[in-house]
Amino acid sequence: MPDDNAWENRDVSGRLVMEESLDDIRAAGSDLSGWRIWRSTIKTFNLNDCRFNNCWAHESQWRELTFDHCLCRYGFYSQCTFNKMSAESSFFNDSHFVDCRFEGSVGELNSFGLCGFENCRWSGSRLSEVSFIGTRWRGCLLEGESYSFVRFPSAVFVQARFVDCNLRKAIFRRAVFVACRFENCRLKEAVFHNARFVDTVFEGTDIHEAANLEGAEGLQW
């Protein structure tokens, strides 16, 4: 009997998912680009070697979402919750996230380059070697995040709060922080080379833990 939830080398692009619940989808080598998702719940969604480009999602819940070697570029997601997302060797570049929640994510060697995050909340993530190069963050909360070699070069943070984060070896080279707060964060071996700080506060956070502050401007001691 065919397994309707196992999609191998299939073109399932352009699908509309409206007030639906999808559960236990396993896709390999398939094209899921152009999906439009509205007020839906998607649970246990495993994408391996798939395209998931140009997706649009609003007011949707994603649980146990797994991306392995996937292209997920040019997406727009608003009021979505991503719970226990796992991603490896995948591209999420040039996507935009508004009022989204990322809870308990794990990731390695992914790229979120040039993405935008507005009023988003990341909590409890464990990320290693993930690139957020050139990203824009406005009004975001990053809480209980744990990073290793996560890269934010040339990122711009406006009114962002980092709370109880372990930003070990995070790279903020040439990043800009405007009206941001670091609260009870660990910055051991983090890099802020040529970073710029405007009205940014460090509370319970020792900026001197950083390995490189050369060229950093606007730090308030």
Place this chain on the structure above:
Amino acid sequence: MVIADNLIFRRFTLGFARINGYLLAERESRQGVFIDPGGYNDLVASFIEEHQIELRHIFFTHGHIDHMAGLEEFRRRYAVRCCAGKEEVRAASRILHGGERIELAGFNFTALSTAGHTPGGISYYCRKVGVFTGDALFSGSVGGTGSALEGQLQLEQVRRNIFSLPDETLVFPGHGPLTTVAAERYGNPFFS
């Protein structure tokens, strides 16, 4: 990763330096190339066997040991032809200077000179896939060089040969996360 419909693609973490090695194969002919054999492990072996890949080529971005430590194991197991820049890899039977075309089962690669990190550093560009930069370009960074002049040369070569590629081109570096030409051109602080 379904970058192209007829492509089998995989990134592997290899060797003592945990470099990125990449396997590409054409889906019908199963002919493939491995880029930077920094090690050989069970994951590589089982992937090649499971997908019945006939490994034909090894491309080296440069000749540092962390990018070629698995070479002997690859050569022992597969009849591969090695391509590398001048004076980078002794086992190379095809020496590249930049500008050469290499055709592999419908995938046309162009060798791009990205000297600096090493004198004969080469990046490999395939329009359908992306560009494999080795240590010439990382996400938000570049590989180290032995002198300021070599560093300057590396930046010039990346600007000329990598940043001239289309914005949406995927970049597969030798270490660290994947990226794109646009993200690096606009966000890499070493090119500001």
